Structures are given as C-alpha cells and as structure tokens.
Amino acid sequence: xxxxxxQLASLTGGVVVGDASRVVEKVAPLHTADSVxxxxxxxxEKVDWNSAPKAAAVVLPQGSSVVVPDDVAKLFVExxxxxxxxxxxxxxxxxxxxxxxxxxxxSIASSARIGQNVSIGAFAVVGENVEIADGVKIYPGxxxxxNVRIGANTVLFPxxxxxxNVRIGANxxxxxxxxxxAYGFGYDSSTGVHVLAAQYGSVVVEDNVExxxxxxxxxxxxxxxxxxxxxxxxxxxMIAHNCKLGKRNMxxxxxxxxxxxxxxxxxxxxGRVGMRDHLTVGDGAMIxxxxxxMANVPxxxxxxxxxxxxxxxxxxxxxxxxKLPETLKDYRKLRKEVAExxxxxxxxxxxxxxxxxxxxxAPQTGDDEPLTCDDAPQTCDDASQT
Numbered sequence: 001x002x003x004x005x006x007q008l009a010s011l012t013g014g015v016v017v018g019d020a021s022r023v024v025e026k027v028a029p030l031h032t033a034d035s036v037x038x039x040x041x042x043x044x045e046k047v048d049w050n051s052a053p054k055a056a057a058v059v060l061p062q063g064s065s066v067v068v069p070d071d072v073a074k075l076f077v078e079x080x081x082x083x084x085x086x087x088x089x090x091x092x093x094x095x096x097x098x099x100x101x102x103x104x105x106x107s108i109a110s111s112a113r114i115g116q117n118v119s120i121g122a123f124a125v126v127g128e129n130v131e132i133a134d135g136v137k138i139y140p141g142x143x144x145x146x147n148v149r150i151g152a153n154t155v156l157f158p159x160x161x162x163x164x165n166v167r168i169g170a171n172x173x174x175x176x177x178x179x180x181x182a183y184g185f186g187y188d189s190s191t192g193v194h195v196l197a198a199q200y201g202s203v204v205v206e207d208n209v210e211x212x213x214x215x216x217x218x219x220x221x222x223x224x225x226x227x228x229x230x231x232x233x234x235x236x237x238m239i240a241h242n243c244k245l246g247k248r249n250m251x252x253x254x255x256x257x258x259x260x261x262x263x264x265x266x267x268x269x270x271g272r273v274g275m276r277d278h279l280t281v282g283d284g285a286m287i288x289x290x291x292x293x294m295a296n297v298p299x300x301x302x303x304x305x306x307x308x309x310x311x312x313x314x315x316x317x318x319x320x321x322x323k324l325p326e327t328l329k330d331y332r333k334l335r336k337e338v339a340e341x342x343x344x345x346x347x348x349x350x351x352x353x354x355x356x357x358x359x360x361x362a363p364q365t366g367d368d369e370p371l372t373c374d375d376a377p378q379t380c381d382d383a384s385q386t
Contacts, residue, residue: 001025001091005057005073008038011090012083014059018073024056027088033058038075040084044068059084098137115152133170145181151207163219169207175235177214180205184218184241184259198222201241206230212237212253228265246283264299 006020028037030047033055040059041047044066057073059080060066068074077083098119102108105122112130120126121140130144133152141159144150148162151170156162160174163181174180186197201220205227211217212235217225220242227233230248237251240259245251247265254272261275264283269275275293282299292306305314 003090005038005075008057008087008090009075012059012075012077012086014075014077014083015062016073016075018057020073022056022073027084027091028055030055030058038084038087040080041066042080059087098139103140121158127164139176157213163203165202166205166219167202167224168205169209169229171208172205173210175211175213175215178211179216180211181219182216184221186221186241186259199241201225203227206247209233215239217243218259234271240277252289 002023002025004020005016005022005024008014008024009016009020023036024038025036026038028034028039030039030041030052033039033053035054035056037055038057038059039055042061044058044060044064047066049066049068054069055072057075058068059075059077060068061080062076062078064076075083098121100117100119102114102118102120103122103124106120106124106126108114108120108126109128109130111128112126112132114120114126114132115134115136117134118132118136118138120138121142123140124138124142126132126138126144127146127148129146130148130150132138132150133154135153136150137155138144139156139158139160142156143161145162145164147165149167150156151168151172153170154168154172154174156174157176159177161179162168163179166181168174168180181203183196183199187194188197189195198221199219201222202224203217203219204224205211205217206229208230209227209232211227211233214235215233215237217227217239218241219225223242225239225241226244227239228245228247228249231245231251232249233239233251234253234255236254238256239245239251240257240261242260243257244262246263246267249263249266250268251257252269252271252273255269256273257275258277260278261281262279263281264285266284267281268286270287270289270291272290273287273293274291279293279296281287281297282301284300285297286302287293287297287308288302288304288311290306291304291308293303294307297303297308302311303309303314304311305317308314309317
C-alpha cells in the first residue's frame with residue numbers, strides 16, 4: 001500500500017511539516033524504520049536522531065521543537081501513539097475469516113438461543129439452554145456447555161471451553177484454549193483419600209474483559225468466581241476458585257492466584273506473581289514480577305520480592321545481600337580475633353589464680369610473650385581481691 005503523507009494527516013487530524021506528498025508504504029517502530037516507513041516518537045527529545053534509522057516520516061507530539069533530520073517529514077499530532085495506532089490499523093485492515101452464520105459442521109442444541117449477526121465456526125459445540133447475544137463470534141472448536149450466557153459482540157477464539165452456568169459479558173475477548181469454569185482445586189482429605197470438594201458455583205466475567213490464551217478461571221465452590229469489568233488477563237494465567245477480581249485489573253503472564261483472593265480496582269500484577277489463598281489486594285496496588293505474596297496488600301502499595309514486601313524495603317534488602325560475601329569475610333576475621341582474645345584471657349586468668357605474683361609465670365600462647373600482670377593489671381587486681 002502506498003499512501004501520501006497528506007492522507008495520513010487527514011486520518012489523524014495532524015499537521016505535516018515537510019513534503020506532504022511523500023509516499024509512505026508501511027509502518028515501523030523507530031529502530032527498524034526505513035525510507036518508505038512512517039514511525040513515531042512519544043518522547044522525541046530522548047532520541048539520538050543522528051544515529052536513528054532514517055524514516056520517510058515521523059509522528060511527533062504537537063509543540064515539539066526537537067530537531068529531526070531534514071529529509072524526514074514530520075507529522076505533528078496530539079497523541080503520537082494513538083495516531084500511530086490509527087495509521088497502523090489503516091495499513092493492516094482486519095481480514096475477517098469467520099462469516100456470519102452457523103457452520104453446518106457446528107453442533108447446536110435445539111434449546112440454544114442465538115442472537116442476530118452471530119458467527120459460529122466449524123466443530124463448535126453449543127449446549128442446552130445456552131444464550132448467545134447479537135454479534136458474538138465463536139471460532140472453530142469452541143465448546144459452550146449447558147446454561148452458558150455470552151454477551152453481545154464477545155469473541156471466543158478457537159478451542160475456548162466454557163463450562164456449565166458460566167456468564168460472560170459483552171465486548172469480551174477470550175483467546176485460544178482458555179478455559180472458564182473448570183472445577184476448583186479443592187479436596188477433602190480427612191479420610192486419607194483426596195475427595196473432590198463441592199463445585200456448585202460458576203464464573204462471572206463482566207463486560208470488556210480480555211482473557212489470554214491458555215488461561216484458566218476456575219468455578220467457585222458455592223458462589224461465583226468474578227472477573228471485574230474491563231480487566232485484562234494475559235496468557236497462561238491461573239485464577240482459582242472463589243476469587244473476586246475488581247474492575248480494570250491488569251494480570252500479566254503466568255500469574256497464579258490461589259483460591260478466595262479478592263482484589264480492588266486497577267490492580268496490576270506483573271509476570272509470574274504467585275499469591276497464596278484468602279488474601280486481599282487494595283485498589284491501585286502494584287505487585288512486581290515473580291513476587292511471592294503471603295500477606296494482604298494495602299491500596300496503592302508497590303511490593304516486590306519473595307516473600308513480597310514494600311519496594312523500598314526490598315531494595316534495601318537486596319543492597320545488603322549484595323554485600324553479604326564481604327560481610328561474611330569480615331565476620332570470619334572478627335570471629336578468629338575474638339577467639340584469640342578469649343584464649344589469651346583464659347590463659348591469663350588461669351595463671352593469676354588467687355596469687356597476682358603468679359601472673360609472671362603465665363604460659364606461652366603461640367608466638368606471643370608470656371602474659372603477665374603488667375599486660376592486664378586490672379585482671380590481677382580483681383584476682384587478688386577474691
């Protein structure tokens with residue numbers, strides 16, 4: 001696709017400085033841009049433009065006075081990132097591979113209720129009493145068990161499995177191989193045999209939620225496991241039974257959340273965080289990558305480490321830990337010196353006994369001179385008074 005820069009300016013509401021007729025053929029990040037690419041810089045003052053690859057054009061924030069090479073056209077916009085995303089979407093129009101309608105190779109229960117403009121791909125299975133709202137896209141291999149509810153315009157990518165009685169809101173995205181409503185990992189072991197505990201609850205996913213590929217949300221034991229409105233869950237995330245996630249949480253890849261954890265709104269968990277069961281995380285808390293969370297997290301807290309503690313405290317611990325080899329070396333040296341001092345004191349005390357004059361006959365200790373009362377008169381004075 002070849003597009004003049006003036007057209008992209010119209011698309012984004014921007015202003016061109018330079019050759020507005022210059023032709024752009026593709027979008028590219030700054031470090032890979034070439035002479036036919038358009039790129040962007042949110043913070044152009046931090047870019048070394050002399051060494052940066054030469055793009056055909058660059059999207060810059062309004063009011064920027066940064067000096068860009070003369071042969072690079074400039075497109076000034078209010079938000080460079082948002083404008084660049086719009087340009088990227090223009091160069092990469094979405095190609096719909098799933099037609100509206102029900103594939104003849106899909107299996108649809110007679111009691112299922114399907115809205116308008118719904119797409120259901122081959123080998124999808126829609127169980128009894130399932131309700132699918134308008135505009136839903138169900139890709140091949142999806143399985144919806146009994147009594148599932150799917151909100152309008154939600155997309156389920158291939159091989160998603162939704163167990164019975166699960167509720168999914170509108171405008172959600174469930175990526176391939178995600179599983180909602182599987183049995184929770186709860187067992188009664190009182191008899192010496194692991195017996196599966198109650199699994200009568202469900203999962204409720206509110207509107208505008210995205211769940212990544214191969215992620216799992218287990219059903220509650222008696223109540224529902226909740227995923228709050230607007231939350232985004234990355235790939236390979238495990239959310240256990242009875243959890244209640246607040247609105248607009250960001251849960252990054254490979255996070256594991258044990259049962260009955262509750263989070264507030266706008267919580268962020270970075271990659272591979274692990275949380276023990278029955279904890280509470282306050283609004284706006286941020287948990288660093290690979291943290292092991294063993295206690296409740298206050299609102300707006302920033303915690304890291306194993307076990308997770310406030311960020312500044314953990315940084316002090318890490319700084320101290322880096323000095324441990326040197327500290328250990330000093331400690332061993334001090335222990336040796338203390339042992340030598342204790343040996344000399346013991347020899348002195350033995351030599352003095354009840355007779356201060358005997359201190360002059362104290363035995364040799366290694367290469368040292370004999371210990372006498374002149375070396376430690378106070379000790380001998382103390383001995384003479386007993």
